[in-house]
Amino acid sequence: MPARRRTGSVRRLPSGRWQARYWDAAGNRVAAPKTFDTKGDARRWLSAVETDMSRGEWQDPRLGDVPFAEWAERWMVTKAPKLAPATQDLYRYLLRRHVLPRFGSIAVGRITAAEVQAWLADLHRTDLSANTVAKAYRCLSGAMDGAVDAGLIARSPCTLKGAGTERHDEMQIATPEQVAALAAAVGPRWEALVFTAAYSGLRWGELAGLRRCDVDLDSNVVTVARKLGEVNGTLTFSPPKTAAGKRTVGIPSFVARSLAVHIDLYALPGPEGLVFPSADGQPMRRSNFRRRVWEPATAEVGMSGFRFHDLRHTAATLAAASGASLKALMARIGHASAAAALRYQHVIDGQDAAIVEFLERFGEDPPVPSRAHDDAPESTGSGHELGTPAGPMEPPVEPQGPDQDVRGGDDGTRTHDPLLAKQVL
Numbered sequence: 001m002p003a004r005r006r007t008g009s010v011r012r013l014p015s016g017r018w019q020a021r022y023w024d025a026a027g028n029r030v031a032a033p034k035t036f037d038t039k040g041d042a043r044r045w046l047s048a049v050e051t052d053m054s055r056g057e058w059q060d061p062r063l064g065d066v067p068f069a070e071w072a073e074r075w076m077v078t079k080a081p082k083l084a085p086a087t088q089d090l091y092r093y094l095l096r097r098h099v100l101p102r103f104g105s106i107a108v109g110r111i112t113a114a115e116v117q118a119w120l121a122d123l124h125r126t127d128l129s130a131n132t133v134a135k136a137y138r139c140l141s142g143a144m145d146g147a148v149d150a151g152l153i154a155r156s157p158c159t160l161k162g163a164g165t166e167r168h169d170e171m172q173i174a175t176p177e178q179v180a181a182l183a184a185a186v187g188p189r190w191e192a193l194v195f196t197a198a199y200s201g202l203r204w205g206e207l208a209g210l211r212r213c214d215v216d217l218d219s220n221v222v223t224v225a226r227k228l229g230e231v232n233g234t235l236t237f238s239p240p241k242t243a244a245g246k247r248t249v250g251i252p253s254f255v256a257r258s259l260a261v262h263i264d265l266y267a268l269p270g271p272e273g274l275v276f277p278s279a280d281g282q283p284m285r286r287s288n289f290r291r292r293v294w295e296p297a298t299a300e301v302g303m304s305g306f307r308f309h310d311l312r313h314t315a316a317t318l319a320a321a322s323g324a325s326l327k328a329l330m331a332r333i334g335h336a337s338a339a340a341a342l343r344y345q346h347v348i349d350g351q352d353a354a355i356v357e358f359l360e361r362f363g364e365d366p367p368v369p370s371r372a373h374d375d376a377p378e379s380t381g382s383g384h385e386l387g388t389p390a391g392p393m394e395p396p397v398e399p400q401g402p403d404q405d406v407r408g409g410d411d412g413t414r415t416h417d418p419l420l421a422k423q424v425l
Contacts, residue, residue, distance in 0.1 A: 005365040008049070010042040018042040022049050033109075064109020068143075069100055071108050075146045084241060085231045091139060098123065098136040099143075108147050111155040116140070120163060131166040138164035154277045172310040173317050174198065178303060183258075185297035190289075192262035193276050194311065195255045196222070199359050201315035201333040202249065204308060205229055208284045209237055212263060213271040220256040220356070223248045224334065228283055235283045245334045250356035254363025322358035 008022030008029070016353040017035040020042040032049075065099050070093055080088050084163045088150040097306050102119045103111055123133045141158035148156055174182065197207060205227035214223045226237050251259070259275075268281060269272045278284050290308065298306045316333050324332075 003324065008046050010039060010040070010046060020046045020049075022046060037357075054407075064147070065107045066103065066152065068106055068108050068111065069104035071147060071152065072104075072143050075143050079142075079146070080324065084229070084238075085236065086229050089231045090135070094136050094139040095143075098128075098132075099140050103140070108144070109153050111144070111157050113159050116157050117160060120160065129166075134164050134166045146332075159398055171313040172306050174303070174306065174310065174314045176318075178301070179311070179314065179362075181301040182297055185300045186293055189262075189266055189279070190276075190293055192255075192258040195258045196251065197308065197311035198314050199255050199318070199362070200249045200251050201312050201319065203227070203312060203334075204286055206240075207276055208274075208286075210275040212267055212273045212275060213270065215259060215263065215275060217256055217260050217263075220253060221248050221250050230286065235285070237283075240334070242334075244331065247331065249332055252356055252359040252363050254360070318359060318362070 008020060010018055010020045013035065015021050015035075017037065018039050018041065019035050020032040021029050022032075032042070032045055036045065075089060076088075076095075079091070083091070102122075103115075106115075120133065120137055123136060124130070128136075137158065137160075141164060142155065144153070144156040144158050146268075147153050179194065179198040182198075183191045187196055195205060196202065200221070200222060202210075202224060206224045209226045209230035210222065210224075214225055216223070224240060224245065226239055227245075229236055229238060256377075263275060266277070268277050276284060278288070286308075290343065294308055298304050312333070316329065319332055320329055
């Protein structure tokens with residue numbers, strides 16, 4: 001005779017194991033998702049259900065029966081509008097490549113902490129980088145947190161502290177002499193790009209998106225109003241993600257002079273013309289620039305491994321050396337929150353000018369003579385610059401290795417979604 005309880009009952013099955021059953025809010029009798037070794041175990045489980053119901057914390061285990069693959073797609077539909085296209089692409093890649101093969105067919109409610117830990121250990125035994133494993137873990141954790149918010153499960157099985165923390169490489173900072181050497185090594189066409197990156201702190205996507213109308217050479221300022229992004233080989237322009245990203249940055253006079261010559265020689269015509277187009281007049285592709293221009297230049301000056309994004313670190317470090325406040329520095333490089341950018345605008349305006357005045361000293365008697373004032377290079381009728389690879393523009397070349405699809409972000413080192421990665425200077 002099964003033992004009756006206020007909320008449910010327990011009974012012994014023919015197999016000898018014990019089953020607990022309870023009544024849900026709709027009046028249906030529901031069996032526990034598992035059976036128990038002893039009658040006491042079944043009663044304790046049922047008591048826990050009664051306690052959760054009385055507190056309003058009860059979770060119907062049947063809601064977690066949805067396969068993880070199905071839930072992940074639903075989760076992405078609700079999350080996608082809040083994400084940049086590149087970040088959406090990163091999420092889908094991580095799910096497809098690393099998460100779904102292990103958990104796709106398992107019900108959300110049956111994914112345990114032990115299974116997550118085993119999966120994570122397996123990923124670490126592959127040739128994936130530690131940062132890619134951390135991204136994959138945060139992707140799974142985000143999906144499971146979404147399941148908690150949706151009421152499918154009571155708690156997330158992703159409980160490992162620190163498992164989603166990335167370890168970024170040490171920032172590399174160039175000296176003003178090294179910046180000048182790099183500017184000379186990349187050649188006249190890209191000299192102004194190097195100087196602007198090193199003394200303004202603009203990101204790659206922000207530089208690639210600059211138009212003539214964004215550069216005010218009378219006031220020596222550059223306005224960041226949009227950025228160029230790339231998703232699955234498609235280049236698109238979009239506004240900065242935050243209000244802090246949309247900013248006006250002062251530049252030293254020697255950078256302004258380099259930009260003036262560059263715009264006359266290489267920028268596309270009209271106010272909307274790109275300041276830094278590719279040699280064939282198209283938006284720049286980061287992978288092509290890195291392979292054709294940047295890597296040969298850094299090797300030439302003995303700086304192999306120095307990333308283009310490290311010019312942004314250099315700009316931030318030089319600006320900080322001026323003695324500017326942290327808020328002024330963050331606003332200059334576009335890292336302040338929208339609220340902070342507005343709250344401290346009156347402070348930022350004055351301190352940005354002080355930063356520029358400090359940077360002026362690095363343009364005095366540069367150790368490597370500028371080639372920006374040389375005669376314009378001869379060119380073919382199609383606009384191809386002599387001394388660069390001939391023929392049609394090649395498709396973008398992605399970096400090799402198991403992590404090539406998870407670089408994220410418009411600078412190749414991070415993503416703009418705080419779930420997947422933290423921003424760094």
